[in-house]
Amino acid sequence: MLHVPETGSTNADLRELAEAGGEDGLWLRADRQTAGRGRQGREWSSPDGNYYGSTLLRLRPGDSSPATLALVAAVAIEEAVRSCLPAIEDRLRLKWPNDLLIDGAKLSGILLERVGDAVIIGIGINLMSAPDLPDRATTSLAAHGVMVPAAVMQDRLAEAMTRWVEAWRTWGLSAVIARWESRAHPLGTPLSARLPDGQTLEGVFHGLAGDGALRLGLADGASHVIHAGDIFLL
Numbered sequence: 001m002l003h004v005p006e007t008g009s010t011n012a013d014l015r016e017l018a019e020a021g022g023e024d025g026l027w028l029r030a031d032r033q034t035a036g037r038g039r040q041g042r043e044w045s046s047p048d049g050n051y052y053g054s055t056l057l058r059l060r061p062g063d064s065s066p067a068t069l070a071l072v073a074a075v076a077i078e079e080a081v082r083s084c085l086p087a088i089e090d091r092l093r094l095k096w097p098n099d100l101l102i103d104g105a106k107l108s109g110i111l112l113e114r115v116g117d118a119v120i121i122g123i124g125i126n127l128m129s130a131p132d133l134p135d136r137a138t139t140s141l142a143a144h145g146v147m148v149p150a151a152v153m154q155d156r157l158a159e160a161m162t163r164w165v166e167a168w169r170t171w172g173l174s175a176v177i178a179r180w181e182s183r184a185h186p187l188g189t190p191l192s193a194r195l196p197d198g199q200t201l202e203g204v205f206h207g208l209a210g211d212g213a214l215r216l217g218l219a220d221g222a223s224h225v226i227h228a229g230d231i232f233l234l
Contacts, residue, residue, distance in 0.1 A: 001158070002028040003151075008035040010054035011113055011122040017056065018118040024058035025162070029154050049128030050140070051150045055161060057119045064173045066112070066119045068212045070098040072168050073110045073121050075179045076160035081107065081125065083156055085146045094184045096214040096231050104233055105130075105139035121161075125153060136232065177208050190234035191216060193226055201226075202234065 007013055007030045014028055030053070033046035046052055059066060077100050082092055093101045098110040107130075111122040127148050130138035141148055167175045189205040193216055206215035206223050214226040 001154070002026070004028070004030050006030060006032045006034065009033055009122075010052055011111060011120050014054045014056050014120045015113060015115050018115040018120060022056050022118075024056065026056040027053060027154070027158055028055075029053040029150065031150070046124070047129055049142075049150070051123070051125040051127050051153045051157075053154060053157070054120055054122040055158075057121060057165065059117050059119065060169070062169075064168060065211065066114060068168070068173050068176070069119055069121060069165075070110055070112055071173070071176050071180050071208075071212050072164045073112075073123060073161065074098045074100065075176060075183065076157060076164045077108050077110070077123060077125065078183050079160040079164075080153060080156040081141070084148045084153070085141065085144065088144055088146075092183070094180055095233065096184070096208070096226075097212075100125075101233075102139050102144060105137035106133070107139055107141070123157065125157075127153060173212060174210070177210075177212060181207055185233065188217075192232045192234055193224075194230040194232070195226070196228050 010028045010030050010033065014022065017026065032048055033052050057069065074094050078092060078094055081100060091103050095101055099106050100108040108125040113120045126138065126140035127150060128140055128142045130140040164176065185205060187205055187207060191203060191205055193201045201216060201224060203216040203218045206217040209215055209225050214231065215223045216226055217223055
């Protein structure tokens, strides 16, 4: 477990360590990032007080698709956060592909990056503050009266990730999907999907496909399977 007061990006640092032979299960946490990034190259605001960390996972023969580690990380984050706020745990919901929400507002995010036989899993959790985003509501644990030091969150998150990576490897993706769906918004929840080609679809949540893709129920009764895109609650 590595910790630094400041770095450009914990993912970038672990990419370098992966190329240098860094070991499976290595974690790096920073108090601040000066060049943090989210999905699709978006800037990730990184002020003091929040959680910024990355872990390195070495792929093994027989592992499920590396992309499904986003679901593994999501259920681990949900479990770690839930342990810190039992009073409002029923207001926590996962949203595909990897966001954790409180009352519909974004609390955390995940960034996966592949480096040879390794996957770097970057995680940001709004502990003390939340950035203002133009297209979605955001929140922090502090906004709900829950004060959690980043070091405490690191310990809980590492424990949860260890358990869920083991489940992913032992029982396969189906075990992770079952947990993810049990912690997501209910089936039938209205959603809007903005696809990589610019198309927007509206429908209802039909759960996840066997490979972890989102199933969006359309007005004509069909299910559209989405492997990439931005999803919004309606």
